[in-house]
Amino acid sequence: MNLFENIRLALEGLRANKMRALLTMLGIIIGIASVMAISTLGSAMTGSVTKTMDKIGGKNIMVSLSPKNYDTQSTLQEDDLITQEELDAFRNTYSDQIKAISFSTGMGSGRLNSGFIHKDVSITGASPDYGLVNNVNLVQGRFISNRDMDGNRNVIIIDTTLRNNLVGVDGDVIGKEVQVDTKSTNETYTVIGVYEKMVIDNPLFYMGDDTRVECFIPITTAKSLNPDTANTVGYESFTIMATSNTDSAAFAQTTKDYFIKGMSPLSDYTIEAQSLEAIASEATGMLGTLSLGISVIAGISLLVGGIGVMNIMLVSVTERTKEIGIRKALGARNSAIRSQFIIEAMIICLIGGIIGVGLGSVLGITGSTLMKFPSTPPIGPMIIALCFSMAIGVFFGFYPANKAAKLDPIDALRYE
Incomplete structure (x- = not known):
């Protein structure tokens, strides 16, 4: 039995038991939909932070005098201030x-x-x-x-x-x-x-x-x-706009080192320099980590869905015991029986994954629009979600498929 024949049999089995198939897919659908919705919202928020930072000055570096020790009282002296002459020399x-x-x-x-x-x-x-x-x-x-x-x-x-x-x-x-x-x-x-x-x-x-x-x-x-x-x-403070080809994060450190050299070692103050580009990078990194963490938690439902697939495949093996016995009696090899049930489990998970991707994309687009961060679902997580759903089918479908493959044909033919 070739691959296309196995796919055809799997689809016929799903059509014959539509409600059971849908309930089996439900865990996969919820898990994939959650991951896609979170990925879309995370992508929208990350893009929004980047665009907003660019709008308010993405290449800006904020430089200011800051106390060396916040636990003690610091007194700002006239000599600590940055003069126009120092700024001109720096420029x-x-x-x-x-x-x-x-x-x-x-x-x-x-x-x-x-x-x-x-x-x-x-x-x-x-x-x-x-x-x-x-x-x-x-x-x-x-x-x-x-x-x-x-x-x-x-x-x-x-x-x-x-x-x-x-x-x-x-x-x-x-x-x-x-x-x-x-x-x-x-x-x-x-x-x-x-x-x-x-x-x-x-x-x-x-x-x-x-x-x-x-x-x-x-x-x-x-x-x-x-x-x-x-x-x-x-x-006490000023803002630098770096040129477009300048690494503003690196130049912030250069700025800090330059002005610290001109300050008295006895001063209670030092120089702090922060790049908005670096701040934006940290913010987007935190959002990405948060989205990944939430996605992992949402992905736990995929395991629940996988257990549901294993359960229904075990039921399917039991219901089709006599069919398996007839196929074995006609010369079907164990590998053919095993492939049939693994492919059926993969088809269930793939269809559930496709529905989940579609549902999650709609939820993500709707949510990002309501939050005023319009965004489209990222392609990478979409492909990973579909591949992962098929992997769930292989992993949780192997045991029922292997059980079917090892059935004794005589016992299977006698099964009522």
Whole structure:
């Protein structure tokens, strides 16, 4: 009996006992469906993390002063701060690997007033490269320039919602003066630019209070208006945008080593440098490990399904004992009998696997869409799932098949 004949007999047996076959496949279907759904959701979340990191600056390196020992009180000295001269020297040294360097400082919350318009805002002092490094999308005017920095100018960049409130969607707000009140200041600023707020539709990333509009002013202006920073000449932190062909994780270590060399050994502070690319890699690795762990747990149901297949194949052998005896009496070899039942078990598991892959893919696509991470099922896990389901058929079908092959033909013919 050839392979195709065995497949035909297996399919006829399944058609003759449809309900029993479906119940036998149920464990396989649930196991494969669970693995496929989890793989699809894991792939969606991993892709979402990568895309979001790229959107907010995948090649960025965040550098900051950090206490050497968090268990003791650390005092930040003026000499610990990183000066503009040090940043310029660093940029010249690694000009082929640095695209931009930005630094910023927060002035806290305030209230923007213009006529009858009153809006809660948060004020951020920013450098000229801040817009490039943080993907600030200007739709009108310009961003902060070096001349704004050098002159400590009272200029401001607002977002489109503020622009719409002040002059309407099609209005020109450039050059308009607005007043911003904070806890310690009451200043009038001239609007020089309008940006469109970046939308991060990923619940894994919390981007702060969406009700408060962020506005940008020159960092030198912000520092001069803040009594705590008015007399400082350095920065506690800055962000580097590496060039596209630079390994940002390796360059983060290079940056750290460079600035640590310039610090006093007696300082309570050291330099920390983190690459968003490395952070994204760690996050996706954790998601992948989590998905794999959950998939393994879900795959346990495949073993339960395999036991169900073994059980039903033993029943099938018992029901077809006389048929086996007749085939043996006509000269069928043990290997032919064994192959027939193994192939039947494989067909049961393969059909269950196909149904499980289809069901799991639908569940994965639906789940990823509801979570706002639209994704398609990964091909690799799909192929592995189908191969594994057939392997389950071979493993759990061998014992019943071997039992059938070893039946004595005389005893089998006498079986009622």
